[in-house]
Amino acid sequence: QVQLTESGGGSVQAGGSLRLSCTFFGSAHATYAMSWFREVPGKEPEGVAAIDTDGTLSYLDSVKGRFTIIRDNEKNALYLEMNNVKPEETATYNCAEGMRAWRGDYWGRGTKVTVSS
Numbered sequence: 001q002v003q004l005t006e007s008g009g010g011s012v013q014a015g016g017s018l019r020l021s022c023t024f025f026g027s028a029h030a031t032y033a034m035s036w037f038r039e040v041p042g043k044e045p046e047g048v049a050a051i052d053t054d055g056t057l058s059y060l061d062s063v064k065g066r067f068t069i070i071r072d073n074e075k076n077a078l079y080l081e082m083n084n085v086k087p088e089e090t091a092t093y094n095c096a097e098g099m100r101a102w103r104g105d106y107w108g109r110g111t112k113v114t115v116s117s
Helices: none
Strands: 002-007 011-015 018-026 033-039 045-050 055-061 065-071 077-082 092-098 111-116
Touching: 002 092, 018 033, 018 092, 018 111, 033 065, 033 077, 045 065, 045 077, 055 065, 077 092
Parallel strands: 011 111
Antiparallel strands: 002 018, 018 077, 033 045, 033 092, 045 055, 065 077, 092 111
16 A cells, blocks of 8 residues: 655745655655645646656756755655745645656645745
8 A cells, every 4th residue: 555645734934945754654765656646626736856766866847946856765765855935835835656657646735835925
């Protein structure tokens, strides 16, 4: 049973920083790609950052230089460091595991991030 659990969301002012965490259990996670998505009601989930099976990092253009995805297999953890956040980045952030980057075969329930102006 694959389980992913996000944490670290909350309220932050524009320009601030936040670190999201995702712990994962249950499968051969070291061979899977992992990604962060964000979702707002009424819109499709948007891929924010991903780390592929070969370690390649990818980012949504609008977060490049501000967000960093980090994977720690020893701790079964995935992180998203968010800096200089913007109000339009208010969303529920989900981590996902899949056979390749930007693919979510397994999802966590999400952690809510609210950015105030």
